[in-house]
Amino acid sequence: MPSEHEILAMERQALERWCKGDPLGFLEISAPDVVYVDPYSPKRLDGWPSLKSYYENFRGGVNGATGFGLIDPKVQEWSDTAILTFVFTYHGGRDDGKRWNCVEVYRRTPSGWRIMHTHWSIAQATLAS
């Protein structure tokens, strides 16, 4: 079995911390000039300080979720770029079973892979529910 791509392992670790109420996992692997898009933030977030302020809203956990699913991940990689696409779902809590599309664009830097772009969106199964 091929080993898991490094960015997928990084994403899992950050999500594990996220679901325990610790947004620092994502902040530690995000680039200074990261760009972030989701359906709730009124505007695109440009840069690490903006993302940090936003993520602080999620410290302590998300609606009682106890875990998550990272479904059907795909990695595209070229040069020093890797894109991770997956479906995310919370286990437990108010959002149990709702599905999200998540895309992360990573850049390989001297310090390791860093997230340059995050785009979360609500997936069909959730829109229809």
Place this chain on the structure above:
Amino acid sequence: MPSEHEILAMERQALERWCKGDPLGFLEISAPDVVYVDPYSPKRLDGWPSLKSYYENFRGGVNGATGFGLIDPKVQEWSDTAILTFVFTYHGGRDDGKRWNCVEVYRRTPSGWRIMHTHWSIAQATLAS
């Protein structure tokens, strides 16, 4: 005034064709191994042939739209990668004024910039309406 980034000009041209009912504009600038995510397709689309089949559903126009807005674009570029993030809205038709988040990841190839990843999602203003 700085000139517009090449991928932004390409995106505008593809959107102009899209809004006239011609999805080929996007197909012509998408890579063979493009990945596509939106809130309506039940699954992620992997590869140009899958995207072509999907885009054929939009031939002839989208709900009577007569034009579009490409709002607040941002380009991140490094090596042979460029990410375009913007808010999209239709003018006219049934979806007039609804807002979308759109992110396109382009890769520079010997043939020019090509879309490696497209992610459309419904933006807050539309979710709330």
